[in-house]
Amino acid sequence: MPIQSTSKIWHNGNLIPWEQANIHVMSHVIHYGSSVFEGIRAYGQPQGSAVFRLPEHMQRLLDSAKIYRMDLPFTLEELCAGVVDLIEANGVAPCYIRPIALRGYGEIGVSPKGSPIEVYIANFPWGKYIAGHGGADVCVSSWNRLAPNTIPSLAKAGANYMNSQLIHMEAEINGYAEGIGLDVNGLVSEGSGENIFIVRNGVLFTPPLSNSTLSGITRDSVLTIARHLGLTVRERSIPRELLYIADEVFFTGTAAEVQPIRSIDRILVADGKPGEITKKIADEFFGIANGLKPDRFGWLTPVKVNASEPVSA
Numbered sequence: 001m002p003i004q005s006t007s008k009i010w011h012n013g014n015l016i017p018w019e020q021a022n023i024h025v026m027s028h029v030i031h032y033g034s035s036v037f038e039g040i041r042a043y044g045q046p047q048g049s050a051v052f053r054l055p056e057h058m059q060r061l062l063d064s065a066k067i068y069r070m071d072l073p074f075t076l077e078e079l080c081a082g083v084v085d086l087i088e089a090n091g092v093a094p095c096y097i098r099p100i101a102l103r104g105y106g107e108i109g110v111s112p113k114g115s116p117i118e119v120y121i122a123n124f125p126w127g128k129y130i131a132g133h134g135g136a137d138v139c140v141s142s143w144n145r146l147a148p149n150t151i152p153s154l155a156k157a158g159a160n161y162m163n164s165q166l167i168h169m170e171a172e173i174n175g176y177a178e179g180i181g182l183d184v185n186g187l188v189s190e191g192s193g194e195n196i197f198i199v200r201n202g203v204l205f206t207p208p209l210s211n212s213t214l215s216g217i218t219r220d221s222v223l224t225i226a227r228h229l230g231l232t233v234r235e236r237s238i239p240r241e242l243l244y245i246a247d248e249v250f251f252t253g254t255a256a257e258v259q260p261i262r263s264i265d266r267i268l269v270a271d272g273k274p275g276e277i278t279k280k281i282a283d284e285f286f287g288i289a290n291g292l293k294p295d296r297f298g299w300l301t302p303v304k305v306n307a308s309e310p311v312s313a
């Protein structure tokens with residue numbers, strides 16, 4: 001889906017016109033992938049709109065930057081306030097929010113020291129990410145996820161998404177909605193842009209962070225919801241073949257939200273319909289995000305939005 005532009009973009013603390021948020025082709029990030037970023041959603045609520053888990057996302061941005069020795073000149077509070085100001089200035093919600101910190105124009109060597117750090121935040125409308133309302137048809141990729149101590153998977157860095165692109169393109173070309181990456185030891189890691197959960201005999205499993213997974217905010221939300229619902233939850237390594245004999249499988253992510261999986265490598269997950277536990281968790285997740293259930297975990301940051309239309313298509 002083409003990006004729908006809005007009016008303003010937050011740049012280093014100021015709101016600038018969308019069209020002026022440009023960088024030079026010789027910027028460090030263009031050549032060496034030196035960026036860290038976030039993906040956040042704001043949901044419509046009966047009384048307005050709210051950003052889902054804003055401080056947690058911005059803390060992860062700061063953590064990603066710290067891993068790459070990027071000293072961001074903004075505090076957690078300033079970054080969160082930037083998101084609220086931007087959404088209110090653009091008047092666009094529900095929306096997807098994309099903060100990015102990058103190494104800009106300075107020197108051409110690999111060393112990032114002489115390249116300034118720039119922080120941008122954009123927001124724009126974005127609907128459903130993965131096709132398949134009743135459940136997505138996915139595959140296990142021939143590409144592995146990032147090996148430990150190479151490109152760190154706990155940092156949400158632009159460079160990680162070269163691997164994600166390989167996984168996603170292979171899946172798409174072969175007619176699947178998404179690909180699941182195994183880690184370097186052949187254990188289940190995650191989708192190209194989602195964490196993964198399985199249900200087996202009533203127990204909810206997800207791979208631990210040591211299987212080259214991103215520490216997903218939605219993953220954490222689902223673990224929290226599941227515990228609150230009284231489910232047994234295990235962060236355990238998952239062998240590939242367990243995917244094929246699971247009772248339920250679903251992806252989680254800011255873009256994908258809670259996405260049931262119908263088949264893996266053309267093998268149906270149970271009877272191919274979203275399972276009871278998946279449905280209960282999804283119901284709670286969307287209920288909280290859409291303001292239809294109490295915000296019992298304090299996950300929502302309200303924003304005042306007057307319009308819901310993008311400036312241009």
Ligand SMILES: Cc1ncc(COP(=O)(O)O)c(C=O)c1O
Pocket residue numbers: 039164190191192193194195213214215216217218219252253254255
């Ligand atoms: C590789 C990868 N794993 C997992 C996720 C899910 O993370 P979150 O729930 O924080 O969006 C994402 C999306 O950001 C991702 O890109």
